[in-house]
Amino acid sequence: MQPLRLSPESSMTPKTVLLALDSRGYGGIETHISHLAPGLQAHGVNVILALLADYGAHPLEQQLAASGVPTVKLKRGLRELIHLLNSTSADVLHTHGYKAGVMGRLAGAATGAPCVSTFHNGDRGAGKLWFYTLIDKLSAGLSTNICVSRDIQQRLRPWASDLVNNFIDAPVLDLPWENQQKRVLFVGRLEKEKGPSLFLDIAARLPETEFHMYGSGSLEPTLRARAPDNLTLHGSEPDQQKIWRNADELLITSNTEGLPYAALEAMSRGIAVFSTAVGDLPQLIDHGENGFICAGAADAFANAIERWRTQTLYERRRLRIAAANRVASQYSAAACIPKLLSIYEKACAV
Numbered sequence: 001m002q003p004l005r006l007s008p009e010s011s012m013t014p015k016t017v018l019l020a021l022d023s024r025g026y027g028g029i030e031t032h033i034s035h036l037a038p039g040l041q042a043h044g045v046n047v048i049l050a051l052l053a054d055y056g057a058h059p060l061e062q063q064l065a066a067s068g069v070p071t072v073k074l075k076r077g078l079r080e081l082i083h084l085l086n087s088t089s090a091d092v093l094h095t096h097g098y099k100a101g102v103m104g105r106l107a108g109a110a111t112g113a114p115c116v117s118t119f120h121n122g123d124r125g126a127g128k129l130w131f132y133t134l135i136d137k138l139s140a141g142l143s144t145n146i147c148v149s150r151d152i153q154q155r156l157r158p159w160a161s162d163l164v165n166n167f168i169d170a171p172v173l174d175l176p177w178e179n180q181q182k183r184v185l186f187v188g189r190l191e192k193e194k195g196p197s198l199f200l201d202i203a204a205r206l207p208e209t210e211f212h213m214y215g216s217g218s219l220e221p222t223l224r225a226r227a228p229d230n231l232t233l234h235g236s237e238p239d240q241q242k243i244w245r246n247a248d249e250l251l252i253t254s255n256t257e258g259l260p261y262a263a264l265e266a267m268s269r270g271i272a273v274f275s276t277a278v279g280d281l282p283q284l285i286d287h288g289e290n291g292f293i294c295a296g297a298a299d300a301f302a303n304a305i306e307r308w309r310t311q312t313l314y315e316r317r318r319l320r321i322a323a324a325n326r327v328a329s330q331y332s333a334a335a336c337i338p339k340l341l342s343i344y345e346k347a348c349a350v
Contacts, residue, residue, distance in 0.1 A: 014091035022052040022099040026238045031261040039333035059238040081107045098136035105142035114347035117143040144347035149258040149280040166259045167336035170268045170328045187262040190217030195253030201298035203231040268327040270320035290322040
Protein backbone atom coordinates (compact mmCIF):
# COMPACT_ATOMS: atom_id res chain seq x y z
CA MET A 1 0.00 0.00 0.00
CA GLN A 2 1.35 3.42 -0.98
CA PRO A 3 1.74 5.99 1.83
CA LEU A 4 -0.58 8.97 1.83
CA ARG A 5 0.82 12.09 0.13
CA LEU A 6 -0.35 15.67 0.23
CA SER A 7 -3.22 16.14 -2.17
CA PRO A 8 -2.93 18.63 -5.06
CA GLU A 9 -5.53 20.83 -3.37
CA SER A 10 -3.55 21.06 -0.11
CA SER A 11 -1.55 24.19 0.62
CA MET A 12 -0.20 22.74 3.83
CA THR A 13 3.50 22.74 4.57
CA PRO A 14 4.89 19.19 4.16
CA LYS A 15 5.00 17.38 7.50
CA THR A 16 8.04 15.21 6.78
CA VAL A 17 10.96 15.86 4.42
CA LEU A 18 13.63 13.27 3.66
CA LEU A 19 16.98 14.87 2.78
CA ALA A 20 19.16 12.54 0.69
CA LEU A 21 22.82 12.78 -0.29
CA ASP A 22 25.86 10.61 -0.92
CA SER A 23 28.70 11.94 1.19
CA ARG A 24 32.08 10.88 2.55
CA GLY A 25 33.25 14.21 3.98
CA TYR A 26 32.25 17.79 4.70
CA GLY A 27 32.00 20.46 2.03
CA GLY A 28 29.53 22.89 0.53
CA ILE A 29 26.60 20.47 0.23
CA GLU A 30 27.08 19.23 3.77
CA THR A 31 27.22 22.82 5.02
CA HIS A 32 23.98 23.47 3.14
CA ILE A 33 22.29 20.51 4.86
CA SER A 34 23.55 21.70 8.25
CA HIS A 35 21.61 24.95 7.77
CA LEU A 36 18.65 23.50 5.85
CA ALA A 37 17.62 20.83 8.36
CA PRO A 38 17.26 23.09 11.42
CA GLY A 39 15.72 25.79 9.22
CA LEU A 40 12.97 23.39 8.17
CA GLN A 41 12.50 22.25 11.76
CA ALA A 42 11.98 25.85 12.83
CA HIS A 43 9.00 25.91 10.43
CA GLY A 44 7.45 22.78 11.94
CA VAL A 45 8.78 20.24 9.43
CA ASN A 46 10.04 16.82 10.54
CA VAL A 47 13.41 16.16 8.90
CA ILE A 48 15.21 12.86 8.27
CA LEU A 49 18.70 12.67 6.76
CA ALA A 50 19.40 9.73 4.44
CA LEU A 51 23.03 9.00 3.58
CA LEU A 52 22.98 6.81 0.48
CA ALA A 53 25.99 4.75 1.58
CA ASP A 54 27.68 3.98 4.88
CA TYR A 55 31.26 5.25 4.81
CA GLY A 56 31.60 5.21 8.60
CA ALA A 57 31.23 8.09 11.03
CA HIS A 58 30.08 11.32 9.35
CA PRO A 59 30.31 14.86 10.81
CA LEU A 60 26.74 15.67 9.74
CA GLU A 61 25.31 12.76 11.71
CA GLN A 62 26.53 14.09 15.05
CA GLN A 63 25.89 17.72 14.12
CA LEU A 64 22.24 17.12 13.19
CA ALA A 65 21.63 14.73 16.07
CA ALA A 66 22.15 17.68 18.40
CA SER A 67 19.17 19.31 16.65
CA GLY A 68 17.05 16.18 16.89
CA VAL A 69 17.43 15.17 13.23
CA PRO A 70 17.85 11.38 12.79
CA THR A 71 20.27 9.95 10.23
CA VAL A 72 19.67 6.74 8.27
CA LYS A 73 22.61 5.15 6.43
CA LEU A 74 21.56 3.01 3.49
CA LYS A 75 23.33 -0.18 2.49
CA ARG A 76 21.16 -1.41 -0.39
CA GLY A 77 20.93 1.73 -2.48
CA LEU A 78 17.77 2.37 -4.46
CA ARG A 79 15.83 -0.55 -3.00
CA GLU A 80 16.40 0.66 0.56
CA LEU A 81 15.63 4.28 -0.35
CA ILE A 82 12.25 3.17 -1.74
CA HIS A 83 11.57 1.27 1.48
CA LEU A 84 12.56 4.30 3.58
CA LEU A 85 10.19 6.58 1.65
CA ASN A 86 7.33 4.16 2.19
CA SER A 87 8.06 3.47 5.85
CA THR A 88 8.41 7.15 6.81
CA SER A 89 5.53 8.40 4.62
CA ALA A 90 7.76 11.33 3.70
CA ASP A 91 5.84 14.06 1.89
CA VAL A 92 8.93 15.24 -0.03
CA LEU A 93 12.25 13.67 -0.98
CA HIS A 94 14.85 16.44 -1.33
CA THR A 95 18.09 15.33 -3.01
CA HIS A 96 21.51 16.97 -3.03
CA GLY A 97 24.30 16.00 -5.43
CA TYR A 98 24.24 14.05 -8.69
CA LYS A 99 24.09 10.51 -7.26
CA ALA A 100 21.27 11.35 -4.87
CA GLY A 101 19.49 13.23 -7.65
CA VAL A 102 19.42 10.29 -10.05
CA MET A 103 18.57 7.72 -7.37
CA GLY A 104 15.99 9.98 -5.77
CA ARG A 105 14.10 10.54 -9.01
CA LEU A 106 13.85 6.79 -9.56
CA ALA A 107 12.70 6.26 -5.97
CA GLY A 108 10.17 9.06 -6.29
CA ALA A 109 8.76 7.56 -9.48
CA ALA A 110 8.46 4.17 -7.77
CA THR A 111 6.68 5.46 -4.66
CA GLY A 112 4.79 8.52 -5.80
CA ALA A 113 6.80 10.75 -3.47
CA PRO A 114 7.55 14.18 -4.95
CA CYS A 115 11.27 14.55 -5.64
CA VAL A 116 12.91 17.96 -5.30
CA SER A 117 16.55 18.20 -6.42
CA THR A 118 18.98 20.98 -5.59
CA PHE A 119 21.81 21.50 -8.08
CA HIS A 120 24.82 22.83 -6.16
CA ASN A 121 27.90 22.26 -8.24
CA GLY A 122 29.35 25.03 -10.39
CA ASP A 123 32.08 22.66 -11.62
CA ARG A 124 31.22 20.79 -14.82
CA GLY A 125 33.92 18.22 -14.02
CA ALA A 126 35.80 15.86 -16.31
CA GLY A 127 35.88 12.12 -16.91
CA LYS A 128 33.50 10.20 -14.66
CA LEU A 129 32.31 13.36 -12.91
CA TRP A 130 31.33 14.87 -16.27
CA PHE A 131 29.41 11.71 -17.18
CA TYR A 132 27.58 11.55 -13.83
CA THR A 133 26.74 15.25 -14.07
CA LEU A 134 25.32 14.66 -17.55
CA ILE A 135 23.08 11.81 -16.33
CA ASP A 136 21.95 14.03 -13.46
CA LYS A 137 20.94 16.74 -15.94
CA LEU A 138 19.26 14.37 -18.41
CA SER A 139 17.06 12.91 -15.66
CA ALA A 140 16.13 16.30 -14.17
CA GLY A 141 12.78 16.25 -15.94
CA LEU A 142 11.62 13.78 -13.27
CA SER A 143 12.07 16.23 -10.39
CA THR A 144 11.19 19.72 -9.25
CA ASN A 145 14.51 21.53 -9.50
CA ILE A 146 16.34 24.18 -7.49
CA CYS A 147 19.60 25.87 -8.48
CA VAL A 148 21.85 27.87 -6.16
CA SER A 149 23.24 30.17 -8.88
CA ARG A 150 22.19 31.66 -12.19
CA ASP A 151 25.05 29.94 -14.01
CA ILE A 152 23.95 26.51 -12.77
CA GLN A 153 20.34 27.38 -13.66
CA GLN A 154 21.40 28.33 -17.20
CA ARG A 155 23.24 25.02 -17.65
CA LEU A 156 20.25 23.00 -16.46
CA ARG A 157 18.09 24.23 -19.33
CA PRO A 158 15.80 23.17 -20.97
CA TRP A 159 14.55 21.88 -17.60
CA ALA A 160 12.71 24.40 -15.46
CA SER A 161 14.15 25.35 -12.07
CA ASP A 162 13.78 27.84 -9.25
CA LEU A 163 16.68 29.94 -8.02
CA VAL A 164 17.13 29.74 -4.25
CA ASN A 165 20.21 31.30 -2.75
CA ASN A 166 22.48 29.27 -0.54
CA PHE A 167 21.76 30.45 2.97
CA ILE A 168 23.03 30.24 6.52
CA ASP A 169 21.62 30.72 9.97
CA ALA A 170 23.13 34.19 10.18
CA PRO A 171 24.61 34.90 13.63
CA VAL A 172 23.79 38.00 15.63
CA LEU A 173 26.77 40.19 14.84
CA ASP A 174 28.93 41.49 17.65
CA LEU A 175 31.52 43.22 15.52
CA PRO A 176 34.75 44.37 17.17
CA TRP A 177 36.24 47.55 15.85
CA GLU A 178 39.36 45.84 14.57
CA ASN A 179 41.24 42.56 14.54
CA GLN A 180 44.97 43.21 14.58
CA GLN A 181 46.10 39.68 13.73
CA LYS A 182 45.84 40.05 9.93
CA ARG A 183 44.85 36.45 9.18
CA VAL A 184 43.84 35.63 5.59
CA LEU A 185 41.86 32.45 4.87
CA PHE A 186 41.22 29.99 2.06
CA VAL A 187 38.31 27.63 2.78
CA GLY A 188 37.47 24.96 0.23
CA ARG A 189 38.50 21.82 -1.60
CA LEU A 190 42.14 21.67 -2.65
CA GLU A 191 41.36 21.05 -6.31
CA LYS A 192 42.35 22.92 -9.44
CA GLU A 193 38.97 24.61 -9.96
CA LYS A 194 39.23 26.27 -6.53
CA GLY A 195 42.53 27.98 -7.41
CA PRO A 196 44.56 27.03 -4.30
CA SER A 197 47.84 27.63 -6.14
CA LEU A 198 46.81 31.25 -6.66
CA PHE A 199 46.28 31.54 -2.90
CA LEU A 200 49.88 30.41 -2.35
CA ASP A 201 51.11 33.00 -4.85
CA ILE A 202 49.21 35.75 -3.01
CA ALA A 203 50.70 34.62 0.31
CA ALA A 204 54.19 34.87 -1.17
CA ARG A 205 53.52 38.52 -2.07
CA LEU A 206 52.44 39.43 1.49
CA PRO A 207 55.11 37.80 3.69
CA GLU A 208 54.18 39.81 6.82
CA THR A 209 50.63 38.42 6.83
CA GLU A 210 49.43 35.04 8.18
CA PHE A 211 47.71 32.88 5.55
CA HIS A 212 45.64 29.86 6.57
CA MET A 213 44.27 27.18 4.25
CA TYR A 214 41.35 24.96 5.35
CA GLY A 215 40.32 22.01 3.21
CA SER A 216 41.62 18.82 1.67
CA GLY A 217 41.93 17.41 -1.82
CA SER A 218 44.20 15.88 -4.42
CA LEU A 219 46.50 18.93 -4.59
CA GLU A 220 47.30 18.94 -0.87
CA PRO A 221 50.74 17.23 -1.13
CA THR A 222 51.84 19.61 -3.90
CA LEU A 223 50.61 22.66 -2.00
CA ARG A 224 52.36 21.60 1.21
CA ALA A 225 55.61 21.18 -0.69
CA ARG A 226 55.58 24.72 -2.07
CA ALA A 227 53.79 26.65 0.68
CA PRO A 228 55.64 29.80 1.83
CA ASP A 229 56.63 30.16 5.48
CA ASN A 230 53.68 32.44 6.28
CA LEU A 231 51.07 29.88 5.15
CA THR A 232 49.62 27.07 7.29
CA LEU A 233 47.60 24.18 5.84
CA HIS A 234 45.10 22.86 8.38
CA GLY A 235 43.30 20.16 6.39
CA SER A 236 39.53 19.68 6.74
CA GLU A 237 37.86 21.36 9.71
CA PRO A 238 34.10 20.92 10.29
CA ASP A 239 34.10 23.27 13.31
CA GLN A 240 33.16 26.64 11.82
CA GLN A 241 34.17 28.55 14.94
CA LYS A 242 37.75 27.29 14.67
CA ILE A 243 37.92 28.41 11.06
CA TRP A 244 36.55 31.92 11.42
CA ARG A 245 37.88 32.89 14.83
CA ASN A 246 40.28 35.87 14.49
CA ALA A 247 40.05 35.92 10.67
CA ASP A 248 40.33 39.24 8.83
CA GLU A 249 39.93 38.35 5.17
CA LEU A 250 38.69 35.45 3.06
CA LEU A 251 40.06 34.93 -0.44
CA ILE A 252 38.03 33.04 -3.04
CA THR A 253 40.42 32.22 -5.87
CA SER A 254 38.16 29.84 -7.81
CA ASN A 255 37.96 29.38 -11.57
CA THR A 256 34.36 28.23 -11.29
CA GLU A 257 31.73 28.40 -8.54
CA GLY A 258 28.03 28.36 -7.75
CA LEU A 259 27.56 30.37 -4.58
CA PRO A 260 30.17 29.22 -2.04
CA TYR A 261 29.18 28.89 1.58
CA ALA A 262 32.56 30.17 2.67
CA ALA A 263 31.63 33.62 1.34
CA LEU A 264 28.35 33.64 3.27
CA GLU A 265 29.96 32.41 6.49
CA ALA A 266 32.66 35.06 6.25
CA MET A 267 30.42 37.99 5.35
CA SER A 268 27.90 37.10 8.05
CA ARG A 269 30.73 37.55 10.54
CA GLY A 270 31.87 40.85 9.06
CA ILE A 271 34.97 39.34 7.44
CA ALA A 272 36.04 41.04 4.21
CA VAL A 273 35.79 38.78 1.14
CA PHE A 274 38.05 39.14 -1.90
CA SER A 275 36.86 37.01 -4.81
CA THR A 276 37.20 36.28 -8.48
CA ALA A 277 34.11 37.14 -10.55
CA VAL A 278 32.68 33.62 -10.79
CA GLY A 279 29.22 32.11 -10.27
CA ASP A 280 26.83 34.31 -8.31
CA LEU A 281 29.58 36.02 -6.31
CA PRO A 282 29.19 39.29 -8.28
CA GLN A 283 25.52 39.28 -7.19
CA LEU A 284 26.51 38.74 -3.56
CA ILE A 285 29.41 41.20 -3.51
CA ASP A 286 29.09 44.88 -4.41
CA HIS A 287 32.70 45.78 -5.13
CA GLY A 288 34.06 48.23 -2.59
CA GLU A 289 30.77 48.33 -0.68
CA ASN A 290 30.54 44.94 1.05
CA GLY A 291 33.54 43.10 -0.39
CA PHE A 292 35.89 43.07 -3.36
CA ILE A 293 35.89 41.48 -6.82
CA CYS A 294 39.44 40.90 -8.08
CA ALA A 295 40.97 39.82 -11.36
CA GLY A 296 42.34 36.29 -11.17
CA ALA A 297 45.97 37.25 -10.61
CA ALA A 298 48.09 37.26 -7.46
CA ASP A 299 49.10 40.91 -7.84
CA ALA A 300 45.46 42.01 -8.15
CA PHE A 301 44.53 40.26 -4.91
CA ALA A 302 47.62 41.44 -3.03
CA ASN A 303 47.12 45.04 -4.13
CA ALA A 304 43.44 44.97 -3.17
CA ILE A 305 44.28 43.64 0.31
CA GLU A 306 46.91 46.30 0.84
CA ARG A 307 44.53 49.07 -0.26
CA TRP A 308 41.85 47.69 2.07
CA ARG A 309 44.24 47.79 4.98
CA THR A 310 45.09 51.45 4.38
CA GLN A 311 41.45 52.48 4.77
CA THR A 312 40.33 54.11 7.99
CA LEU A 313 38.83 52.07 10.82
CA TYR A 314 35.47 53.68 10.07
CA GLU A 315 35.61 52.74 6.36
CA ARG A 316 36.54 49.15 7.12
CA ARG A 317 33.84 48.82 9.76
CA ARG A 318 31.22 50.22 7.39
CA LEU A 319 32.09 47.60 4.75
CA ARG A 320 32.06 44.79 7.30
CA ILE A 321 28.62 45.80 8.57
CA ALA A 322 27.34 46.04 4.98
CA ALA A 323 28.62 42.51 4.31
CA ALA A 324 26.81 41.10 7.34
CA ASN A 325 23.61 42.97 6.45
CA ARG A 326 23.62 41.61 2.88
CA VAL A 327 23.71 38.03 4.16
CA ALA A 328 21.06 38.64 6.83
CA SER A 329 18.64 40.25 4.37
CA GLN A 330 19.04 37.95 1.34
CA TYR A 331 21.05 34.85 2.25
CA SER A 332 19.75 33.84 5.69
CA ALA A 333 17.50 30.94 6.62
CA ALA A 334 14.79 33.43 7.55
CA ALA A 335 14.93 34.89 4.02
CA CYS A 336 15.17 31.61 2.07
CA ILE A 337 13.29 28.83 3.90
CA PRO A 338 9.80 30.26 3.11
CA LYS A 339 10.63 30.19 -0.61
CA LEU A 340 11.84 26.62 -0.29
CA LEU A 341 8.63 25.58 1.46
CA SER A 342 6.59 27.06 -1.38
CA ILE A 343 8.60 24.93 -3.83
CA TYR A 344 7.85 21.83 -1.75
CA GLU A 345 4.15 22.68 -1.90
CA LYS A 346 4.38 23.14 -5.67
CA ALA A 347 6.06 19.74 -6.02
CA CYS A 348 3.33 18.09 -3.94
CA ALA A 349 0.67 19.59 -6.19
CA VAL A 350 2.10 18.12 -9.40
